[in-house]
Amino acid sequence: MALSALLALAMLLWSPPVGDLAAQVFRTELFQDAGLAIWNGSWYGGHYTLTYSVLFPPLAALLGPQVVGTLAVVSSSYLFDRLVRDRWGVEARWATLWFAAGVVTLLADGQLTFALGVALGLASLRCLQTGRGALVIATAAACPLASPVAGAFLGGVLLAGAAEPGRRPNRLAIAAGALSLTLVLVPNLAFPEAGHFPFVFSSYVAIPLWCAGALVLTQGVREEERALRRVLVAYVLAATVIWLAPNAMGGNAVRLGALFGGPVLAAVLLSRRPRPTVPTWFFAPLLVLAIAGSLYWQLTASVTQIARSVGDPSTKAAYFHPAARWLRVHGGEGMRIEVPPTANHWESAYLATKFELARGWLRQLDTTRDDLFYDEKKLTVDSYGAWLRANAISYVALPDAPLDYSSVAERRLILGEPSYLEPRFHSEHWRIYAVRDPKPLVAPLGTAAAEVLWFGRQGFALDVKRPGEFLVRVNFTPYWSIAHGKGCILHHGDWTVARANRPGVFRVAADFSVGRAWNAVTGAKKTC
Template identity: 30%
Template sequence: MRVQPLSVVAPAPSGPDGVLDVPRRPAYRPLRLWAGRVPVLAVLAVLPLYGVWATLLATGGGDLAAQYAWAGFFARNPDSAYGLFWYGGTHTANYSVLSPPLMAMLGVRTASVLAGVAATWLLGSLLERTVARVPLWPAMLGALGLWANVASGRTTFALGLAFGLAGLLAVAGRPERRDRLTAGALGALLATLASPVAGLFLLVAGAGYLLDRRYAKCLVLCVPPVVVCASTALLFPFQGEQPMPAVRMLLPLLLSGAVLWAAPRAWRVLRGGAAVYAVGVVLTCLVPSPIGTNVERLAALFAPAVLLACLRGAAGSGDVRPSLWRVFVQRVSARQTSWWQTSLRRTAVRWAAAYRATARRITARRATNRRAGALALALALAASVAWTTTTTANDLRVTTSVPAWATHTGGVLAELERLDADRDRVEVVPARNHREAALFAPHAQLMRGWNRQLDVERGRLFYEGALDAPRYHAWLRQWAVGYVVVPDGTPDGPAEHEAALVTSGQDWLEPVWHDAYWRIYRVRDAEPLVSAPARVVRAGEAAVVLRVPGPGTVTVRVRYSPWLRAAGACVRPAGPWTELTVRRAGLYRLDSSYVSGPTDEDGCLPTEDGSQQDLQ
C-alpha cells in the first residue's frame, strides 16, 4: 500500500511558533538558497541607513537629548541613584537600569547603531525560523521599522528590543529545554532592565504562549519583566503619566485586528498575542499610567513585517480535497470486472463530477474572498508602513536641524553662573526639539527636562488648557524656581502658552539679560530652595550642598527619595519634599549613592567628623 506524503494528507502547520516545534523547510526548492542568510541580508540592507543616521542625522535633538542627558549624568556621577537635574529629582532606574551605563561607555550613537543592527539580525533569524514562505521580505520590513526606531532617537528602547528579541529567539519554534528556557529568561530580564517598555511587550508574547498552553515559555518571558518592574517600583518609587488620547487607539487596534483576521489558524501564539495587545491598548487609554502612547510602538515597529508574512502565508494556502477525490476516482475507475462494479464506478464518477462542480464554485467564491481579503490586508499593510514612515520623517524633520540658539549657549550659561543660578532651580521653557534638556543639565537644576511622564505629573497645569499667570506664578514658587530662561526657537506643544506668557511681561518676572538667542528672567519673589535659616551653597545635578547655622530642621524642596542621604544628618520626608535634621552647624551634602544604599528607618546617617563634609 502506497503511503500518501504528509503534504497531501495533513499539511504541516507553519508560521510564527506554529503547532510543530520543528521548523518547516521552504516550500520551493530555489528559495532554499536563502536558508540561513535572511538575517545577514537584512543587516546588509540597512547598514547604509545606520551609517547615514549616525553621521548626518543624529545631531542630538528629540529623544536623543534625553539619551545624552542620562548618559552624561551617569558618566559624571556613576554612583548616584537619584538625579536632581530634572523635575526636582528622579531615579535613574525609573528611566533605565542598563542603558545609561551602556551609553556612557559606548557613546549614544554607537550604542544606538549596535542595538539596531543586533535587533535586525535577531528579528531576521526569528522570522527565518518561524515563517516558511520567503521570510526575507518580512525581515526587510522589520529591519526598516527597527531603523526607524533608532532614527527617532529611542536608544533605550532599541537596547531593550535587542535583548528581548534574543530572549524570544531562544524559545520560539523550538522544543522546551532547560538551556533554551534559561536563555529566554535572561533575555527577558536584560530587556526589562534596559527598557521597561520592551519588557512590557514581552508580556504580550508570553500571553500568546499562555493562550497556546505553553506554560514554560510563558513563564520565562513573563516572570522576569514582572519581577524587575515590581522591584524597581518598590526600591525606586515613581509616579508619572503618559497621555493617551482616544484617537491614538485607532491604528494599533486596526493593525492588531488585521493580524487576528489574516493570520492562519496554526499561528496560535501570534493570534493570541495580537488579541492580548488589543486589550492592552484599550486599557492603556482608559487607565492613566506611565505607558500611554508608548503602547503604539509594538504595532508601529512589527505590524508591517507580520502583516506581510500573513499576506504571503495566505497566498500559499490551498485545498487538498480535490486531489484526494481525483485519486479516489482514478482508483475506482480502474476496476471494471462486474456489472455492479461498473454501476458503482459510474455512480462514483457522477458524484465526483458533482463534487468537482461544487468545489469549483466554492473555490471561485473563496478566490474572490481571498482577493478581497488580500486587498484589505494589503491596505492594512500600507497603512502600517505609512504610519511608521511618516512618524519617523516628522521626527527627523524636527530633530535633525540644529537651531542657532543650541549652538550659542556660552553667553547664557556664563550669565547664569554670574547670577549664582546654581543656588536656585532654573526653568528653561522646553523647545520643540528638547535640546535644552541636555545642554543645561550639567550646569543647573532644571525644573523641566525631557520626560513626558514626569512633565505631566509635575507640570499638569501645562496640559489642562489655557495657562494663566496666577497659576504659573504659584507653580514657579512651589518648585523654588529662581530664573526662567526662554530660547529663541519654537517651543514644545505644552510649553507654547508658557513661552507666550513669559515673553509678554509679568510684574513678578524681571528681565535681567538677553542676547540674540536667549532671554533670562528673574522671579522676584522666588521661594528659596532651602528653608530659613539654612542657605544653599550649590545645587548641582547630583547633590545639594547647604549651610546650616545651628541645630534644627530645614526643608529642602527636592522630591523625597529613600536614597537621599546626608552624612551627620537625618533625612526624612516632609510631604512631597525632603526634611533635613541636624544636631550642629556646618555644611551638609544631600546626595544619593548605590553603594551606601537607602537610609535606615529614621533616615539618619552617621559620620565620623560630625556634620562637617568634604566638599571636594
Template identity: 30%
Template sequence: MTTAEPGPGHGAAESTGMRGSDIGGDSVGSTRTAAPARKDAGAADTSAPRTGPSRRARAERLLRHPVTIATAAAAVTHLLWVLFFANSGGDLAAQDAWAEFVGRHPGTAYNLAWYGGMHPVSYSVVSPYLMSLLGVRTTMMIAGTVSAALTALILVRVRAVRNPLACSLAGAFAYLCNALSGRVTFGLGMMFAVGATAAVFCWPYRWRYKRWAKAAVAAPLAGLATASSPVAGLFLGVVAAALFLNKRRPGAYALGLAPVAVVALSAWLFPFSGTQPMSVATLSLPFIFSVLVFVLVPRDWKTVRTAAAVYGVGTLLTYFIDSQIGSNITRMAMLFAGVVFLAALPYTVPRSRRWYALIIAFTGLNFWIGFKGVDDIVRTAPTASWARELAPLVNELQQVGAERGRVEVVPASSHREASALAPYVNLARGWNRQADMKRNPLFYDDTLDSANYRQWLDRWAVHYVVLPTGTPDSSGAVQEAQLVDGGLPYLKPVWSDANWRLFEVDGPVPLADPPATVDRAEAGELTIHVKTPGRILIRIPYSRWLAVVDSEGRGVERPQETEASKQRTDENTPRTFVNTNGCLFKVEEDADGDEWTELLAPRPGVYRLAAPYQLSPGTPCPEEMR
C-alpha cells in the same frame, strides 16, 4: 507564522549534519546533496574531497541568507542614520542627558537636575550606563542591527514563514524607523527582548528536551530587556500571555516571569509615578492593526492571533486607564505588524480580497512608521543656537549665581534644553512626559495663568526663567511661552541676545529654608550652609536614597541609639539617639502632592546631600526623632 519549535525537517541544522550557514533562503531547512564527481577513463584518482567549490558555494549561500542580508541592510541604514539624521533633539536629548549624568555621577541614585529629583533606574536600569560607555548613537546602531539579525533568524526558523527574506527586510525597515524617532533605550530593550524570543523559538532541535537550558538563556535576556526598557518588557508580556493561553507554559514562564520580577523590584527600590498621555488618534492605529492581524492571518497561526488579541485589548485598557505606558503601547505594532502582514501574504490567492487587504495593511503600516520617523526628525531638530551659541547663556547663568536655585527653561520643540543645560544648572523640568504631567499638571490642563505660574515658580524654588527663541513644545509649553513673552510683573529681564532671554524671579523662594542658605545645587549633590541647629525644609522630593554625605561623597553615619536607651527595661519608653552628622525626614504630603525632604541639623556648618548607592540607602532619621 506558527510558533512551533523547529523540528528535524526545518531549521534544525544539528539534526541533519548541516551547519547553520548552509541553510538556503529559497528552501529553508532543505538539504542539498552534491552529485558525485565523474571520473573519466584513464584519469588519475580524484577521490580526495575537493573543498574549493564547496567553500565557495557555502559562502554564496551565506551571502544570500536572509539573516546576512537583513543584518547588512540594518547595519548600513543605521550607519546612515548616525551620519546624517541623528540630531540632538527629541528622545535623543533625554538619552544624551541620562548618559551624561551617569558618566559624571556613576555612583549616584538620584538626579537632582530634572524635576527636583529623579532616579536614573526609574528611566532604565541598563540603558544610561551602556549609552555612557558606548555612546548614545553607537548603542542605537548596535541594538538596531542585532535586533534585525535576530528577527531574521526567527523568521528563517519558523516553518510557516515562506518569504523570510522579504519579512526580514520589512523588520529592518521598522527598526530603522525606530532609530529615526531616536528611541535608543527602547531599541536596546527590544534587542534583548527579541533575543529572548529567539531563545524560545530557535532553540536547537538536538537540545529540545533541555527546557531548563532554554529557560536559562531566555529568562535572563527577558530580564535584561525589561531592565533596559520597561516597554520592551511589556511586549514580552504580550508574547508570554499568547504562549500561556495556547498552553505553551514553559516558554510563557521563561519570557514572562523575569520582566515581572524586574518591574516589581525596581518599583520598590526606585519608585516613580507618572502618566503618559494617549489620545483617541494615538489609540486608533495600533488597535486597527491588531484587529487586522487577527482577521487576516491564517487561522492556524494561533499564537500570532492570540498575541494580536492580547495586544488589542491592552491598547484599549491603556487608553481608558491612566498609566506610564500611554502612547508607548503603539511601538509593538510599529515594529512587528508589517512583518506579520508580509508573512501572511503567500497564504492568500493573488488578487483576492484578502490579498489586497494584506497589501493595503502592509503599505499603510509602513507609511505610518515611515512618516512618523521623518516627522520626529523634522519636528525635533534643534536650532543651531543650541549647538553653537549656548556659551553666552551659560556664562550669564553662572554670573548671576543661578546654581543656588532652579532654572526654568521654557521647553523647546526639540527639548534640547534637557541635555544642553542640565550639566550647568538644575532644571525645574526636563524631558520626561510622565514626570512632567504628574508633577506639573498646570501646563497640560489649560489652567495656566499669571497667578498659578507664580505659585508654580515658588513651589519649585525657581530663581531664573529662560525663554529661547524658536518654536516651543506644542504639548506643554505654548501657553508658558506666551505668558513669559508677554511680560509678567514678577519676572525681571536681566539679559538677552538673539537666541535667549533671561528673567530673574522677584523674591524667589529658596531651595532650602532659613536658617540655611544654598551654596550650590548640582545634578549629583546639594551643598548648604546651616547657621543654627534645627530642622531645615529642602525643596527636593524625598527619596530613600538621599543621604547626608561627607566631602568625598560617602554617606555619613546614621543617628545611633544611646547605650542608656539600649539598656532600658521599659519597652514603653521611647528610644533615644545621638545625631552627630545630621539625618533626613520625609515631610508629609502637602496640598500640591509634594513630599519634600527635611534635614535635622545637629550643629551649624556645611551639609552635603547626595544619593550614593549603598547597601543601607540614605540617612533617614529614626521615627523617635520626628
C-alpha cells in the same frame, strides 16, 4: 542584515538631533559624572533614574549612545531574520527586509534605549526558538533592565503566546515572560513616581483597528497561527486598559505594533498564503490597507521627528552659550531655572549639565508635576507666578527657538511681562527674567541658620551655624542618606526637611540600600 547595517551606518553618520536623542545624551553624561546613580537632581526638583534604564547608560558611556543604538538595530535585524526564517521559511524573506529597514526608524526617532531593549527581547525569543534555556532567562531579565517598555512587550508576547488553553504550556516561555514583567514592576515599586504618558484616542484606535484587520487576514491559517492570534488579542486588551487608565506606559504602547506589525503580518501572508475566508472584494482592499497602514505607522514618527529637528538652531550647543554665560555670572548655578522646553528638548542636555532646571525631558513627570502647562485654562498669570514661587525658581530663560506644545502658552504669558518677572538679559536668541521675591531653595525653620555649600545632582550640603530644621525644596526620597553630620531627613509635602543636630557640615546624598528600598515600597516619609 546587510540592508540594516547600511542604513544604520548612514543614520549614525548623519545623527539627526531629534528630541528623544537629547534624553539619551543627558543620561549618558549623567552616568559619566555620577555612575549608576538612582537620583537626578538636574530635572523636576529631583527624580529617580533607574526606572528609565539600567543597562543603557553604562553602555552608552563606554561606546557612545548612537553606537549602542546602531549595534542594537543591526543585531535586531539579524535576530528577526533568524526567527522568521526558522518559523516561516525563506518565503518570508521580504518580511525580514521590511523589518531590516523599519528597525532603523528607532535611530531616526532617537529611541536608543528602546532599541537596546528590542535587541535583547529578540535575543530571548531566538534563544527560546533554539532551546537555549539559560540564555532565554538571561536575555529576558536583561531586556526590561535595558528598556522597561521593551520588557513589558516581551513579557506580554511570551505569556500570551505560551498560554494556550487545553494544551501543555511552554513553561520556559512562561517563566521568561513572568520574569520580564517582574523586572518591569520591581524597579517601579522600589523607585515609585507618579506620572503618566499621554495616550490620545487617535493613537490608541490604530491598535484595535490594525489587529482586527490582521485577525481577518490570517483567519484562513488560524490553526497554524494560534499563538500569533492570541498575541494580537492580548495586545488589543492590554492597550485598551492602558488607554482607559492613565499610566507611565501610555502612548508608548503603540511601539510594538508600529515596529513589528507589518513585517510579522507580511511573513505570515507570504509563507502561509492563507485562503481568504471573506469575499475577495473585501480581502484585497483590506490587505492593501493593512500594508499601507503598517508603513505609515512605522514611518510617521520618524519623519515627524526629523522634520522637527531640521533647521532648529536649538539642537546645537552653541545656541545655549549666551544664556549659560549670563546665568553662570549671575549665580544661576546655585538656583533653579525655568526654561520653557523647546521642540527638540536639547536644553535638557546642554543646560542641565550645569544648572538645575525646573523641568526636563520626561513627559510622564511633566504632565503630572507641571500639569498647568497642559491645560490653558489652568495656566494664568496668577497660577504661573504661584508655580514659579512654589518651585523656588529664580530665573526664567526664554529661547526664541520652536517650542514644545506644552510651552506655547507659557511663552505668550512670559512675553506679556507680568509684574513678578523682571527683564534682566536680552540677546539674539534669549530673554532672561528674574523672578521677583523668589523662594529660596533652602529656608531655615525657626531659629536654625546655615549657609548652602552646594546643591547638586545627587544631594546637597549645608554649613550649619545654628542647629535646627531646614526646608530644602528638592523632592523628598526615602533614599536620602546623611553622608556627613548628625540629624534626620523628613518630608514637608513633596519637599525635604533636613534636621541638623549640631553645627558644621551637613551633607545629604541619595544612596541605595535594601532598607531604604523597603521604605520606598511602604511609603516611609523620614530617614533618621
